Amino acid sequence: MDFRNFERLNRRDMLRGTAMLGAGAAFMQPLPLLAQSGTMADVRKAAEAGKDASIKRIRDWIALPSIAAENRSMPEGAAYMAELAKDAGFTNVEIVPTDGHPGVFGTIDVGAKRTLGIYFMYDVKQFDPAEWSSPPLEGKMVERPGFGQAIMGRGAVNQKGPEATFLAALHAIRAAGRKLPVNIVLVCEGEEEIGSPHFRQIATKPNILAALKKCDGIFIPFASQAKNGNVTVNLGSKGIIELELVASGEKWGRGPKGDVHSSLKAMVDSPAWRLVQALQTLVTPDGNKPAIEGWFENVRPLTEREKALIREAAKAGDEAQQKAALGVTHWIDNLAYDDALIRLAQEPTVNIEGLVAGYTGPGGKTVLPGRAVAKLDFRLVPDQTRAEAEKKLRAHLDKHGFTDVEVNVSGGYDPTEVAEDSRLIRTGLATYKKLGVTTNLNARLAGSWPGATFTAPPVSIPAGHFGIGHGSGAHAPDEYFLIDSTNPKVAGLVDATMGFAEFLYTLAAIK
DSSP states (O other): OOGGGOOOOOHHHHHHHHHHHHTTOOOOSOGGGGOOSHHHHHHHHHHHHTHHHHHHHHHHHHTSOBBGGGTBSHHHHHHHHHHHHHHTTOEEEEEEOOSSSOEEEEEEOOOOSOEEEEEEEOBOOOOOGGGOSSOTTTOEEEEETTTEEEEESTTIIIIIHHHHHHHHHHHHHHHTTOOOSSEEEEEEESOGGGTOTTHHHHHTSHHHHHHHTTOSOEEEEOOOOOTTSOEEEESEEOEEEEEEEEEEHHHHSSSOSSOEEGGGGGTSOOHHHHHHHHHHTTBOTTSOSBOOTTTTTTOOOOOHHHHHHHHHHHHHSOHHHHHHHHTOSSOGGGOOHHHHHHHHHHOOEEEEEEEEESOOSSSOOOEEOSEEEEEEEEEEOTTOOHHHHHHHHHHHHHHTTOTTSEEEEEEEEOOEEOOTTSHHHHHHHHHHHHHTOOEEEESOBSSOOTTHHHHSTTTOOOEEEEOOSOEEOTTSTTOEEEEEEOOTTSOOHHHHHHHHHHHHHHHHHOO
16 A cells, blocks of 8 residues: 555544454454555565575574673673664664663664554573574574464574564665665663663663654564464563572671581571572562552552453453463463453562572582572552562561661662553554554563563653564463464564555555
């Protein structure tokens, strides 16, 4: 379709379209049939011609694992991200120093009426090659039953595949000889996987802040489709705090300063048990609800509208498939599926990521550890804040007599919220409708990303996710991103590229 004749959209049209989509509009035809002539047909031809280059871009990026938690290849990751940006047409590209790992910034100014912000991350999670069926840095093509051919590797879906696909859309529009319909501001960091501890320094740098404040909104590219082709549009996400709790004989003044023989337990205190006791105070006995004093003071319950959106989405979901994918047989407290989804969006959480003390190798080693560490994450919901939560955690531990237990915060940020009638969300919904993709609105993503850096002052712009295509395995072995889809309801690489192109043209036209 030629977007020069694109129908003008307003909020009433969008809400009507959302209701239709929520009722189960079908993905009736493959995306290639949606671009018969005009601008988008030319862009599709360019995207198809550039497919091999797009795959190589993803594979080469996977081969460079920038892992902030391990301080691995971080300068190289920022430099590579900067080159990717320049190659895609961004100008004024700069590597932005922080007190931690650097970010990357760039702009494309075509003199358009509207400006879109794009958030990228170039860092990935740690990995153990022994747990993978394919080498995690090789980006091999593998068959995923029910989907098709996918590229497998660390960062494939989180987030290098979707991000490289957005860049592919920029390449395709340029190769088609078409002018971008909007200006673009790119802001990228290398510490998302450790809680974005220094991202605010990037976003509030004067020249970057000035560019962001011109944006109609900002999104993170997303491979969003389930097996049935449906997409969930999230109106926010939970915040997060990542930290360690440490109990040690040295800080406690009891127990050993280092590991000693376990036979001495009859006469020597144990820092490991000290940590376990501290952890037990943080939650109710079943481990399912935070028990930190004052934790729920500022928790805002979901509205009836938000709950209704979740229940509607549950009708279109596949509970059995989700349970199978997660390896569970029951939801928490034996809740029904829709009630479990409401709880997922509404409740703050205290989660133990890992426990480390003493010897954890093969067999036994009879030691009494002098130090024990618990890695935790706390998911926050509106109107909690990171600063408030950190203070309440420290006060809780002190009140319960654990003044010696260290709280070492490594990163985190507040929850993100975006208005349902914001231009960013309306553009996303309009684009999905145009592509024939069934959508459901969701009150809040249970996962986290630093969108609050954008939605809160001084930036104060809408922030969310957008994209089609499919991938899975983020933070896990055998992570993948779909390239050649054999599922007519799910986009492969070229169609996902076209989805991003459609979004840009829709943003330029929407009221």
